[in-house]
Amino acid sequence: MSGGRETTTSRLFLVCPSGFMETPVRKTFGENSYFYTAMGVFFEWDEATQHSLTGFLQRRNISEIHFVGNIDNPWYAGFLHESIIPLRLPWERQIARGYTDLKTEIEGQPGAKMKTQLLLAEHLARQILRLRESPILGSHIDKEGIRISASVYDPSDDSFLGAAEVRRRAMVLQGICLN
Numbered sequence: 001m002s003g004g005r006e007t008t009t010s011r012l013f014l015v016c017p018s019g020f021m022e023t024p025v026r027k028t029f030g031e032n033s034y035f036y037t038a039m040g041v042f043f044e045w046d047e048a049t050q051h052s053l054t055g056f057l058q059r060r061n062i063s064e065i066h067f068v069g070n071i072d073n074p075w076y077a078g079f080l081h082e083s084i085i086p087l088r089l090p091w092e093r094q095i096a097r098g099y100t101d102l103k104t105e106i107e108g109q110p111g112a113k114m115k116t117q118l119l120l121a122e123h124l125a126r127q128i129l130r131l132r133e134s135p136i137l138g139s140h141i142d143k144e145g146i147r148i149s150a151s152v153y154d155p156s157d158d159s160f161l162g163a164a165e166v167r168r169r170a171m172v173l174q175g176i177c178l179n
Helices: 022-029 047-059 074-080 090-096 100-107 112-133 135-144 163-178
Strands: 010-015 033-037 062-070 147-154 159-162
Touching: 010 022, 022 033, 047 135, 062 112, 074 112, 112 135, 112 147, 112 159, 112 163, 147 163, 159 163
Parallel strands: 010 033, 010 062, 062 147
Antiparallel strands: 147 159
């Protein structure tokens, strides 16, 4: 990394390393894309990490942060398609916490793909909240007006869907299936 600040606008993508998102992200969003990874897109915002990322955001002139999850990532499949959510590691417990209500909501949804999209969209939305609530990084993001979003990537049609679009499609599908 160079010490100087870049003059072009760049994006930071927060992804799971087992999602293999670099190629589709660069294809869709361009070359000024940087990546930060954590298993399951569950980031720990300790003080050292927040300071380090704040400096990175400044040096690379990051104007947008995108949480992106790949629905084909085998890591996510275990959360939906098992009757019991695995709770082996602390980050798995954190992700599983609060998903009981979501699991109830998605039980009525047709197809594993829609279920995975709903779970992933909800998880990414919660990660945005956690990032915004981090004291150092969250306040820097607010002060600089950095945009934060979340997308669910579907490799079957090479598309990125926002959480609102995932929910809208689920509601439409649910309405069609109930009629």
